[in-house]
Amino acid sequence: MRRPTFLPDIVVEPLVRSALLEDLGRAGDVTTAAVIPWDLVAEACLVARQSGIVAGLGVAALAFRLIDPNIKVTAMLPEGSWVVEGDIIASVNGPAHGLLAAERVALNFLCHMSGIATETAAVVSAIKAYSARLTCTRKTTPGLRALEKYAIRVGGGLNHRFGLDDAVLIKDNHIVLAGGVRPAIERARASVSHMMKIAIEVDTVEQLAQALTLGVDSVLLDNMGTAVLEEAVRLARGRAITEASGRITRTSAPKVAATGVDYMSMGWLTHSAPVLDIGLDIADDGLSRCYAQRNPERDMCKP
Numbered sequence: 253m254r255r256p257t258f259l260p261d262i263v264v265e266p267l268v269r270s271a272l273l274e275d276l277g278r279a280g281d282v283t284t285a286a287v288i289p290w291d292l293v294a295e296a297c298l299v300a301r302q303s304g305i306v307a308g309l310g311v312a313a314l315a316f317r318l319i320d321p322n323i324k325v326t327a328m329l330p331e332g333s334w335v336v337e338g339d340i341i342a343s344v345n346g347p348a349h350g351l352l353a354a355e356r357v358a359l360n361f362l363c364h365m366s367g368i369a370t371e372t373a374a375v376v377s378a379i380k381a382y383s384a385r386l387t388c389t390r391k392t393t394p395g396l397r398a399l400e401k402y403a404i405r406v407g408g409g410l411n412h413r414f415g416l417d418d419a420v421l422i423k424d425n426h427i428v429l430a431g432g433v434r435p436a437i438e439r440a441r442a443s444v445s446h447m448m449k450i451a452i453e454v455d456t457v458e459q460l461a462q463a464l465t466l467g468v469d470s471v472l473l474d475n476m477g478t479a480v481l482e483e484a485v486r487l488a489r490g491r492a493i494t495e496a497s498g499r500i501t502r503t504s505a506p507k508v509a510a511t512g513v514d515y516m517s518m519g520w521l522t523h524s525a526p527v528l529d530i531g532l533d534i535a536d537d538g539l540s541r542c543y544a545q546r547n548p549e550r551d552m553c554k555p
Contacts, residue, residue, distance in 0.1 A: 259402045261314060267395060268314050271357045281353040294348040294534055298362070300335040301529035305373050307331065307406040308365030309342060311399060312358035320350030332369075332406050341530065355532050364396075365403040366528035372407025372521055375502050382509035384516050387412045387495070391519030400522040412517055420444055421472070422452040433459055437466045451495075460484050464491050473513065474498045481511040 323346030
């Protein structure tokens with residue numbers, strides 16, 4: 253099981269509230285209002301329909317709680333657990349109207365975040381023989397960056413910049429508009445606080461050599477083949493932190509890690525990871541079904 257990381261409600265609530273408002277529209281859940289008695293109390297289970305890493309249980313629980321504070325979500329497998337098809341992740345019980353009104357939003361967040369955590373864990377496992385660490389990027393769904401980066405951490409990865417104000421990262425367009433590597437770095441050095449890290453993206457070993465003479469903190473080695481990447485890592489060793497980026501997949505990740513880079517960044521983890529299929533099943537015989545299916549011997553440590 254991966255250690256869950258902190259994600260405060262004050263950060264999450266505006267995102268969940270907005271999603272609920274979008275789904276409820278102008279009149280709320282008209283189907284449930286028409287079909288289900290107002291006083292009905294239901295019991296349900298969040299059930300894994302495929303294998304993966306669970307991330308976003310707290311977000312899903314908040315969706316139910318915002319609709320109706322009387323809904324109780326009880327985790328039966330902790331955040332960060334490895335689950336297989338049929339595993340009961342959590343029990344959900346309370347007013348049926350609230351369960352059904354919050355169901356889709358809760359699952360949208362839970363499935364999306366769990367998918368990101370699952371893909372992250374797979375890459376982390378693929379490169380575990382090497383010293384390279386996996387990190388995400390700013391290629392996130394607008395408005396959901398905090399949640400997606402949280403899911404990266406649950407999967408065992410690290411977070412890159414949260415925003416443009418985290419650090420100076422001079423990219424290719426900055427270099428073009430500034431007139432080259434040297435003026436870009438020199439202007440950055442003259443303009444920012446001593447507390448601000450300076451990184452630069454380079455496409456060639458020649459650009460890297462120039463950047464290293466100017467004393468940057470880290471270098472982003474973009475779209476380099478493994479042979480060039482190995483040369484770049486040798487050149488930068490002891491002089492700057494190295495990060496490889498650009499079309500790195502789960503399959504190619506071990507080869508990139510073997511070059512000796514310190515970090516590998518992958519944008520697809522947040523913008524293209526498939527969801528993990530999780531459903532909300534109403535239990536005909538109550539919570540007994542949830543607890544009967546719980547397997548305390550489940551291996552929660554699989555990547």
